[in-house]
Amino acid sequence: MAATGVHVLLLCPVLIPLLGAIFSIFGWNRRRYQRTVLVVGMALLLAAAVALLRVVSAEGIQSVQVGNWPAPFGITFVADLFSAIMVLLGAMMGLAVAVYSFISIDVRRESFGYYPLFNTLMMGVSGAFLTGDLFNMYVWFEVMLISSFVLLALGGERAQLEGSIKYVTLNLLSSAVFLAGVGILYSVVGSLNMADIARLMSARVTEGIALTIAMMFLIAFGIKAAIFPMFFWLPASYHTPPVAVSAIFAGLLTKVGVYSLIRVFTLIFVQNPGYTHGAIAILAGFTMICGVLGAAAQMEFRRVLSFHIISQIGYMILGLGFFTPLALAGSVFYLIHHIIVKTNLFLVSGVVHRLQGTYQLKPLGGLYKRHPLLGLLFLIPAMSLAGVPPLSGFWAKFILIREGLELRHYLLVAAALVTSILTLYSMSKIWVEVFWKDKPESRVFGGAPIAHRLPRIVWVLYLAPIVALALCTVIIGLAAEPVFALSLRAAEQLMDPQAYIEAILGGG
Amino acid sequence: MTLLAVLSPFALAIVAPWLQRRLDRAAGWLLAALPAVLFIGFLNFALRHPAESHVFSWPWIPSLQIQLSFLLDGLSLLFALMITGIGALVLIYSGGYLAGHPHLGRFYVYLLMFMGSMLGVVLSNNVLSLFVFWELTSFSSYLLIGFYHDRQASRAAALQALLVTGAGGLALLAGVILLAFAGGSWELSELLARGDLVRGHPLLHATLVLILLGAFTKSAQFPFHFWLPAAMEAPAPVSTYLHSATMVKAGVYLLARLHPILGAAPRWQLYVGGCGALTMLVGAGLALLQVDIKRQLAYTTVSVLGALTFLLGLGGETAVTGAILYVLVHSLYKGALFLVGGNVDHAVDSRDVTRLRGLRRAMPITFVAALLAGLSMAGLPPFVGFISKELIYEALHAHDLSLLLAAVAVAANGCMFVVALLIGVRIFVGPPAATPREPHEAPPSMWLGPLALASLGLIFGLVPGLIEGRLIAPAVAAVGQLPATPAPHLALWHGFTPMLLLSAVTIAAGLLVFLGWDFLRARLNRLAPLGRLGPARWYEWVLQGVLGFAHLQTRILQSGSLPVYIATLIVVIILLVGGTLLEQVQIVRLANWNDIRFHELCIILTMMMAILTLVTTNSRLTAIAALGVVGYCVSLIFVLFGAPDLAITQFCIETLSVVLFVLVLYKLPRFQVFSRWPTRLAEAAIAVAFGLVVIGLMTLGMESDLGSPISEFYAANSYLQAHGRNIVNVILVDFRGVDTMGEITVLAIGALGVLALLKLRLDRDRPGKESS
């Protein structure tokens, strides 16, 4: 019976949000009920994710065959450490942003499907992390994508619609490439199960063909992960929806792309790392630099943050490009750090917007005098993002730089360091403009409503998720050992595809 | 105990605002108790274990070989004593200086955070934890410089310091990692024993340069010195504590610490000595041009930091001893003078040396402190400043380039002499001048610090034995890796030596300049425009250049034009996929041309016609109809090749799509041709190239027509186990049912989306909670 428990656990991250979405649609227009469904669902999801990570950590890779059809014939759900970590992070962000939504999403959006969409988004994200089947991953990607399309456009404001057009088009292109890649891969390997494909690659596919298909997946997932030069959709759209939506997007969506890249480029496409992973490392370098320069040029809170997502994705991909256990551990650690920190920064930007009615840096100001706690809560994730020790971002950066130096990729290390200092620059730019500087006379920039006093309950709901995530950042920074050890184990698991294959297909 | 010592300031920082609110004026005194206790602890340790080194270690991140390990030896103890001792006085001073300031609580937080970080830097035995604390000092310095954050100048100075030291810090990080690789350990105590290994490493030069960049930026060496004078925007206690007595000496500390490892590296002397000498001269010269007390002091600090670096670059026991003694001496007198400057500023609201006169009547105690500190700075006997200066001259004397070096040193010391007299004497004597505010003596909390520090300068000068054996010698031993032999005898009187002569020359020249200072300054100020070419401008240029470039590249990359984005993506696909295809795959051929039937050809031709119409037509309806035709042709192909379910689905969906298109789009405008023909041609070329890549890709699968074992499994089990004859349907609802689950979810969300888009229009309705 214990095995059955794990089987259920593996599906929970998909089923819980799905049920949540169903019950939300049943209760269409009943906001309070939908909120309850969401927050209970996210709490259950978090509990399931914690349980899953514990099981996987203690007993190794877990898998279940949906429909009880043996692998590779049925669809496999599988959790190795990496998947379990990602699911856990997804659940954490889900819960945090869910609570934050209650006071930040306006009533109209709430009654036009925000909660069911939030649920299906989480479902797609969790599904993508847990599936062991390539086509099934495509399906989860689509679930996630269409949820994000609707969430992005929900409200129908002009900027939202314009952003959506670009976001939708470019992501559909990525899906088209993904789908074509799956089709071609199936035609040469004859399987869709990732473990099975990994097993069959060397026997059935010549290296040249494998590399060509690898490039298709690099592009398909690269667009989702927003790596250079395929990131255009991200800065064009992330600053347009309500901030809770931006926050959950920033935390999770590109990271699904990164997850998938890491998954297929450690499991399936490992024929010639010098070629594929070399290309990834070079793209990573450009991604870091272009992203951070983009951020340096921006003067709007969320746009700065959006461009920083790109530059940070560069770091994560860099670890994959280096392709050593330690570097991959760096990537995993970076993912953990980044998801928490970036979501949190967006959440803070929302509070700032609520207080002063704008995201433009110029008309903002004076918040450190009035709200020192908010200042502190910005500084923690911001400095962590910039890699100031001993916060979480420093260790993530350190591991990658250390590995880069060990492997003698000096140019890439230089790029990482330059990115780091520019990140510091733009984080302190926000700090200076929003918190340190006095608020300029409002008539210069047009009067925006300023609400310095918010009801206590609003403050509590705003700050609870922010404080929780900031605490995570600090704790991961000060007590990095357990998190890093976990990342290292996850990375070692990733570097050993044979174990993954055996866990799913059995010893044969 | 060391761990406790390093962490306790951080812990205290957390409760400091609360204490400040509860105790108000007394808070500074209470907070100072912690560093005072630590000071006594360190002193006790230093007296009990002179010239021994102890390592205490706690695990932190074992998987990365990073520990919280601390090294207590002469060098770290000397710095720790300065940090805690001066720290206690500065905390007390701050309580008076910033009394009534609404953010005093935060100030204590930053200051205590800095204290802990700085202790961490000097005590760390693990090079990485040293780096962690190093960065923390930069960060707390950022917050402290920007303490008056409603002033634009403060914010700019804070950012400048952060960027300059931050950039250096990153170089240092790389350097430290390389150092650890070369030496095979992250622990300083082990690295110190493996100097040969490091010096033999092929990357030695890079390691050296990177580490020096870190040290030079932190210790404000030319050409990175400019951030330090700008940092004088900070309140006086900060200038005292961080920007003269402790933090800026972190770079010097690092040089001293690594001296046993890198001191014998080939270019150490050139880089460290050269840079130090240049900084010494530049700082001293610029100090003469200033009229603001704090800026004068800041530039002389730069000069001293240069001198310290210079001495460490020179190497040799005398030079090292000179450097170590000078670190202590400078902290004493410069700390005192900065606090004096703070008192003056606090009292009369002016820091202009040319306007201040005769303050001694109103501020007698401050005057005494200023005089004592000033004389020590001027290098006059019987102050310890004199001993230290003599020692420096002695170190130069032994060197090949002694004449040149002596000239540099004398020039720099002459300038120091001038500044010392300006601040220590001139503003206090003579008839009182008009000041913005009536001068008055500072409260005890504010004269205790300067007086204590300045008096120590006199006491140590009179009784050098107090520090010689217990503090200086062990530190020198740690730097020189020498056995803890007694250091060269520190004394005021060495007899008639060349050093004495140099001292006399220095004093004479200094006096001359002091008397003619106003005249000289007026002349020299004509050269001020040259300053616009100085390193501070380089910083501006670099920053503006980077920002300009950032703007440019963002405008180009993120142009906002979706067609350009699409084109870029397609080109990337062509390059990456097509490139790999051409490079890696040999055979690409299309087989089975002959095997085509007439009705199939008809379908294909219809499709081609439809596509052609689609691409060229100017009518929306025609285009939509043509798209429908393409869809129906596809569905016919499905019929012909054994996929009836697909065909029916495709047919239904196509019909539905056409209906949707017509319903939704009939209100939209006619097609227009937006782009000109060269653009169209280029885009057509891209599209065709993409089509070719796809064709190439599809030939990959043609090579091997293998039966899929999975299909066979489905065929074998579809009826027997899944009870269905229609394999496709069984796959959909059973074998791969989860796909279908996702699929219907997508449909459901699509419907929600349509509903929301059509019915929810916030732009039309009243703004909600969050419409921008």
Added chain:
Amino acid sequence: MNPPPARSMMPSLILNTATRYLMPLLVTFSIFVLLRGHNLPGGGFIGGLIAAAAFVLYAIAHHVAAARRALPLDPLQLIALGLLTAVSSGILSIVAGEPFMTGLWSHDPWPVLGAPGTPLLFDIGVYLVVLGVALTIVFALAEE
């Protein structure tokens, strides 16, 4: 959410009368297609589309409001019900101690259906979702 007074899109007496009889026929046919899908071309998806076509025709002939009234449930609720049906068919297996979505089959054949199993339940869910989705979209557009 109240639909605006929608007039029929295409007032025609013939269509009006025809649809009255056509609709039950089409709906029955759609259910037939749904049920036979496991063995022959058809299934929940195609069935759902046919049923949707029936209601759309009805809406064209009469009013959207009338078509809404003819539905037992709001289209949105249909979607939710469909999804719930599909998921429950999978969760039943979990309750039975098997992995999610393991087919459970009744051993006694029912009239018309043959031996029913959870995959059929799943297909019914698909049918409902497709019906709900198509109607949600069409009604929303028609009411605009």
Added chain:
Amino acid sequence: MQAVLILTVGILYAAGIYMMMRRSIVKLIIGLGLLGHAANLLIFTAGGLRRGAPAFIDPDQSAAALAQIADPIPQALILTAIVIGFGVQAFSIVLIRRVYQVNGNDDLKHMRSTDELGSNP
């Protein structure tokens, strides 16, 4: 036939991409529709073509006959992809209508506001 279909897919892709770059949002969506068809045909063709022989099982069919049926997996994949594509397409069509309503314009050149940079800081 396979070669012909491969060429067809190539042409479909090229035409789709060309339409997407036309700056008109209506053409954009039509291009996406073409890409959808192209991707489905790609999978269909790459999965191997067999004339007639749909994937149905007769309980008393011989093994040889079984081997002759078309590969059902690509079909199932395409079916899923078609339906997903429809869901996305329906949303996109309505989206561009709303974009047009709000912008009063079909030209993508006028939809750059979300990418615009402020003045040089």
